[in-house]
Amino acid sequence: MTPENRPIHVAVDQPQAEEASVSPAAPVHDEPPRSSIFMTPLIDIHEGPEGLILEADLPGASEGDVRIQLEDNVLSLHAHVTAPAPEGARTLHEEYHLGDFQRSFILSDEVERDRITAEFKNGVLRLTLPRAERAKTRRIEIKS
Amino acid sequence: MSGMNWQDRRWDPFRDLQREVGRLFETLDPFQPWRLVRQFPAINLYDAGDRYLLSAQLPGMTAEDLDLSITGETLTMKGERKRTEGVPDENYRRQERQFGRWTRTVSLPDRVDGTQVTAAFAHGILTVTLPKAESARPRHISVTSMG
Numbered sequence: 441m442t443p444e445n446r447p448i449h450v451a452v453d454q455p456q457a458e459e460a461s462v463s464p465a466a467p468v469h470d471e472p473p474r475s476s477i478f479m480t481p482l483i484d485i486h487e488g489p490e491g492l493i494l495e496a497d498l499p500g501a502s503e504g505d506v507r508i509q510l511e512d513n514v515l516s517l518h519a520h521v522t523a524p525a526p527e528g529a530r531t532l533h534e535e536y537h538l539g540d541f542q543r544s545f546i547l548s549d550e551v552e553r554d555r556i557t558a559e560f561k562n563g564v565l566r567l568t569l570p571r572a573e574r575a576k577t578r579r580i581e582i583k584s
Numbered sequence: 585m586s587g588m589n590w591q592d593r594r595w596d597p598f599r600d601l602q603r604e605v606g607r608l609f610e611t612l613d614p615f616q617p618w619r620l621v622r623q624f625p626a627i628n629l630y631d632a633g634d635r636y637l638l639s640a641q642l643p644g645m646t647a648e649d650l651d652l653s654i655t656g657e658t659l660t661m662k663g664e665r666k667r668t669e670g671v672p673d674e675n676y677r678r679q680e681r682q683f684g685r686w687t688r689t690v691s692l693p694d695r696v697d698g699t700q701v702t703a704a705f706a707h708g709i710l711t712v713t714l715p716k717a718e719s720a721r722p723r724h725i726s727v728t729s730m731g
Contacts, residue, residue: 482680486671495668497643497681499708524639524711525630532693535626536641563643563708 478542481517491551491571498541499563500524506560508567510553516544517565624665624682625710627690634721636692636714643708644681650710654701657692659712694720 481496498506501519509516519541525531547553552572559566630637642650644665651662667683695717703712 482682484668484679484681485677486668486675487677488671488675492677493668493671495681497641497708499641499643502707522707524628524709525637526632529630529632529637531628532631532636533627533629535623536628538628561644562646563641 477537477539479521479537479539480543481519481541483543488568490568492569494545494565494567494569496541496543496565496567497563498560498565500538501541501563503560506558506565508558508565510547510556513547513549514544515547515556515567516542518542519565623688624686625661625688627688629690629692631693634716636694636696636716638690638710638712638714640688640710640712641708642705642710645705645708647705650703650705652703652712654696654698654714656698657695659690659692659701659714660687661690661710661712662687696720 481498483494483496485492485494487493496517498517498519498521500521502522505520505522507516507518509518521538521540523538547569550572552570555570557568625640625642627638627640630639638659640661642663642665645663649663649665653660662685664685665683692714696714697717700715701712703710705711
């Protein structure tokens with residue numbers, strides 16, 4: 441693997457992960473959550489020239505409802521979801537549960553934390569996690 | 585296409601440990617096992633008295649990508665969710681989201697007034713409002729007190 445292809449990593453919470461020793465690096469809540477059940481948003485992670493792009497599906501959340509927090513090396517997403525039906529409507533069929541979205545990721549040191557940017561459009565959050573300068577390839581001139 | 589299609593095929597001995605962050609504590613998703621094999625899009629159907637409300641999770645789509653039609657009690661929804669452009673397959677580290685063409689047909693529990701059906705799309709949620717046909721609406725019968 442050439443140095444410029446050296447991957448930077450975002451560790452994703454995995455159901456099969458066996459490390460129960462991880463401290464509940466609890467995503468901090470400013471206010472008590474409405475519901476104790478959080479939905480895990482589906483995500484894609486792909487590599488671009490500048491770093492990693494993380495896309496998360498957060499349908500039903502609007503821009504103001506999305507909170508992204510970086511604490512130490514843990515990046516947490518939280519998105520409040522607005523109910524699609526008025527209160528009192530009877531549920532006849534339910535394929536998705538109405539809960540807020542939440543998911544956390546562990547960033548490696550190769551992510552330039554100060555330059556992480558986020559865009560939100562049509563219920564999709566797109567986070568750009570730039571590769572830290574020192575993790576980028578640097579050409580070293582050989583003096584003759 | 586299932587949610588299990590992560591493309592973490594490359595073996596990289598130096599990769600960070602993938603760790604579960606408080607998942608057991610913060611996330612309890614009763615639909616998790618089933619969510620991974622569910623149909624796309626996921627829909628909910630509500631009875632709001634004089635109308636049915638159908639909501640569908642369609643993140644990343646726009647109203648122009650959707651095609652809805654109603655015949656009698658059958659609502660058909662079609663669309664295509666396009667993949668993020670310009671990303672070669674080998675650049676994916678993880679892939680959980682579904683893409684491609686989809687069709688879903690929903691049989692409503694009762695007759696609706698097909699001419700009055702409306703649909704709105706916002707924040708990745710399609711909401712279809714289907715007013716019940718006159719004869720299918722709950723009727724209020726007033727009781728007149730005698731004497």
